[in-house]
Amino acid sequence: NEDLHTISIGFSQSIDHDIWRxxxxxxxxxxxxLHSEVKLTIYNANRQEKxxxxxxxxxxxxxxDVIIISPFELDSIIPVIEKANAIGIPVIIxxxxxxxxxxxxxxxxxxxxxxxxxxxxxVSLSKGMANxxxxxxASYTSPGLDRSMGxxxxxxxxxxxxxxxxxxxxxxxxxxxxxxxxxxxxDINYVFAYNDVIAxxxxxxTKIYIPNNKIKFIGVDGINGPNxxxxxxxxxxLESTVLYxxxxxxxxxxxxxxxxKEIVPKNNNLSTILIDSLNADxxxxxxxxxxxxxxxxxxxxxxxxxxxxxxxxxSNLLKLLISL
Ligand code: FRU
Numbered sequence: 001n002e003d004l005h006t007i008s009i010g011f012s013q014s015i016d017h018d019i020w021r022x023x024x025x026x027x028x029x030x031x032x033x034l035h036s037e038v039k040l041t042i043y044n045a046n047r048q049e050k051x052x053x054x055x056x057x058x059x060x061x062x063x064x065d066v067i068i069i070s071p072f073e074l075d076s077i078i079p080v081i082e083k084a085n086a087i088g089i090p091v092i093i094x095x096x097x098x099x100x101x102x103x104x105x106x107x108x109x110x111x112x113x114x115x116x117x118x119x120x121x122x123v124s125l126s127k128g129m130a131n132x133x134x135x136x137x138a139s140y141t142s143p144g145l146d147r148s149m150g151x152x153x154x155x156x157x158x159x160x161x162x163x164x165x166x167x168x169x170x171x172x173x174x175x176x177x178x179x180x181x182x183x184x185x186x187d188i189n190y191v192f193a194y195n196d197v198i199a200x201x202x203x204x205x206t207k208i209y210i211p212n213n214k215i216k217f218i219g220v221d222g223i224n225g226p227n228x229x230x231x232x233x234x235x236x237x238l239e240s241t242v243l244y245x246x247x248x249x250x251x252x253x254x255x256x257x258x259x260x261k262e263i264v265p266k267n268n269n270l271s272t273i274l275i276d277s278l279n280a281d282x283x284x285x286x287x288x289x290x291x292x293x294x295x296x297x298x299x300x301x302x303x304x305x306x307x308x309x310x311x312x313x314x315s316n317l318l319k320l321l322i323s324l
Contacts, residue, residue, distance in 0.1 A: 005037050006037055006038075006039050007035075007037050007038050007039070007065050007066070007255075007256065007259045008038075008039045008041070008062070008064040008065050008066075009032065009038060009039070009040045009041070009064060009065065009066050009067075009068060009252065009255045009259075010041050010043070010055075010056075010058075010059030010062070010064040010066070010067045010068070011025075011028055011040060011041070011042045011043070011067075011068040011069075011070075011251075012043055012045065012052055012055045012056050012059065012067065012068070012069045012070065013025060013042055013043065013044045013045065013070050014044075014045050014047065014052055014070050014071060014072035014096075015044075015045075015046070015047055015070075015072065016044045016046050016047075018197060019197065019221075019223050019227060019228060020195065020197075020221050020223055020244075020246060021070075021246075023223050023225075023228075023246050023248070024070065024094075024095075024246035024247070024248040025042055025248065026248065027246055027247075027248025027249045028040060028042070028068075028248040028249065028251060028252050029042075030248075030249065030294050030295075030298065031248065031249035031252035031253065032252050033298055033301060034294070034297055034298065034301065035252075035256060036301065036305070038252065038256065040252070041059075041064070043055035043058070043059075045072060047072060048072075049072050049073040049076045049077065050076075052069075052071070052072050052073075052077060053076065053077060053079075053080045056069065056077075056080045056081070056084065057080060057083075059084075059089075060080075060083060060084050060087070060089060063089070064089065065089075065090075065255075065259045066089070066090045066091075066092065066255040066258055066259050067084055067089055067090070067091050067092070068091075068092045068094060068251050068252075068255060069081065069091060069092070069093055069094065069098075070093075070094045070095050070096065071093065071095075071096045071097075071098050072096070073140075073141075074096065074097060074098050074099050074140075074141065074142065075098075075099050077098055078098060078099060078100045081093075081098060081100055081102060081103055082100060082102045085102045085103060085104075086102075090104040090105075090255075090258045090259075091103040091104050092104060092105050092106075092107060092251055092254055092255055092258070093105070093106045093107070094106075094107045094108055094247050094251050095108050095143065095246075095247065096108075096141050096142050096143060097142035104258055104264070104266075105254060105258070105264050105265065105266055105267070105268055106266065106267050106268065107247045107250055107251055107254060107268040107270065108247055108268075108269075108270060109243075109244050109245055109247075109269065109270040109271065109272045110146075110269060110272065111142065111143045111145075111146030111147045111150065111244075112146045112147075112149055112150035112153075113150060113272055114143075114146070114147050114150060114220055114242045114244055114272050115146065115147040115148060115149060115150025115151035115152075115153070115154075116150040116151065116153060116154050117150075117242045117272065117273075117274050118147075118150075118151055118192050118218050118220070118240075118242055118274075119150065119151045119152075119153070119154030119155045120154055121218065121240055121274055121276070122155065122161070122190050122192065122218070123154060123155070123158060123161070125190075125216065125239075126161065126189060126190070128158040128160055128161060129158075129160040129161065130160075130161050130162075130189045130190055131161075131162050131164075131185070131186075131187050131188050131189050131190075132155065132161060132162065132163045132164070132188070132189065132190045132191070132192060133163075133164050133165075133166065133181075133182065133185070133188050133190070133191045133192070134148070134151065134163050134164070134165045134166070134192050135165075135166055135167075135168050135178075135191060135192070135193040135194060135198055135199075135202060136148060136165060136166070136167050136168060136169075136194055137168055137169065137193075137194035137195055137198060138169055139167060139169070143194070143244075144194060147194055147220065148165075151192065164181070164185050164188075166178070166181060168193070168194070168198045176205075176209070178202065178205055179205050179206065179208075179209040179210070182206060182209075182210070183209070183210065188215055189214070189215060189216065190215065190216050190217075190218065190239075191203075191206075191215055191216070191217045191218065192218045193217065193218070193219050193220070194220055195219060195220050195221050195244075196219035196220065196221045196222070196223070196228070196229035196232060196238065196241050197219075197221075198219070199217045199218065199219030199220075199229075199232075199238055199241070200217075200219070200232055200237060200238070202217060203217045203237050203238070216239035217237065217238050217239055218238065218239055218240050218241065218242075219232070219238050219240075219241040219242070220241060220242045220244050221241060221242075221243075221244045222241040222242065222243035222244065222275045222283070224283070224284050224287035224288070224291075225287075229241035229275070230275055230280050230283055230284045230287070231284070233275055233276060233277060233280040234277075234280045234281070234284070236277075239276065240274055240275060240276035240277075241274075241275050242272060242273075242274055242275070243272050243273045243274075243275055243283075244272060245270045245271070245272070247270050250268065250270065254268060
């Protein structure tokens with residue numbers, strides 16, 4: 001029975017329509033396609049915590065083998081995670097943290113380090129003297145809180161670096177309000193935004209209202225490909241970005257290990273690195289190579305599957321002939 005060997009993985013994604021999330025989903029789909037025994041189902045909660053809880057409930061009632069969750073919110077989701085855990089369905093948390101430890105494993109990069117890398121970069125470029133605008137994303141999430149903590153750990157050691165903090169969520173972006181703040185807080189040299197999308201929006205707005213500005217924009221994520229942060233660095237839009245890997249393929253690999261009853265670490269750290277004009281080419285070449293290899297393997301898988309199909313129709317035909 002083929003079903004006995006199927007490993008069903010349910011992935012609850014929290015946010016749709018952004019390049020980082022799409023890239024995470026895609027990485028999972030590619031990795032899942034490489035393992036013929038894996039059946040991956042992705043639900044997207046579109047920023048609604050209640051929908052995310054329902055999606056996870058569905059995975060529980062469908063008795064999937066492993067649930068992967070990229071949480072939207074850190075508290076309301078606790079009961080459903082604990083429910084899965086209590087009935088023995090392993091849960092992997094990816095990216096944002098949750099306020100419970102009743103799950104199997106966590107996977108993600110260290111956001112405190114992400115903030116520190118951005119801080120150190122500004123310190124070294126400015127030699128410790130600068131006016132910085134920090135544009136926070138969702139400050140109620142662990143990446144938001146941790147990035148801010150790491151950034152201030154570094155920046156606060158330099159009394160000649162002044163920081164003004166605004167919140168992109170409280171619609172200071174992309175509206176004119178952002179530029180007003182920028183103009184009134186005279187001589188901003190650096191903008192550190194909590195992701196590349198926000199950094200890019202800030203860059204665009206600034207260009208319209210302060211055409212000859214010399215502000216250096218720093219983002220986070222560093223997605224490869226068109227419109228991604230690496231390309232923005234190559235185009236000179238961003239001074240730099242801090243790589244925040246999605247962990248999509250690692251999550252599927254981890255889920256497989258767990259499904260195969262291997263013992264896995266509770267915390268699985270993904271590495272992060274500064275991407276600027278010095279290494280942007282190398283980084284994108286590296287990522288391109290991985291993508292090419294993955295699609296090669298996918299091709300091979302398809303060929304094998306087709307051959308298997310052909311073989312099984314042939315052998316069915318043979319059986320039929322024999323039975324005649
Ligand atoms: C995408 C995103 C990324 C960020 C991550 C943090 O939805 O905002 O840009 O790195 O989520 O949770």
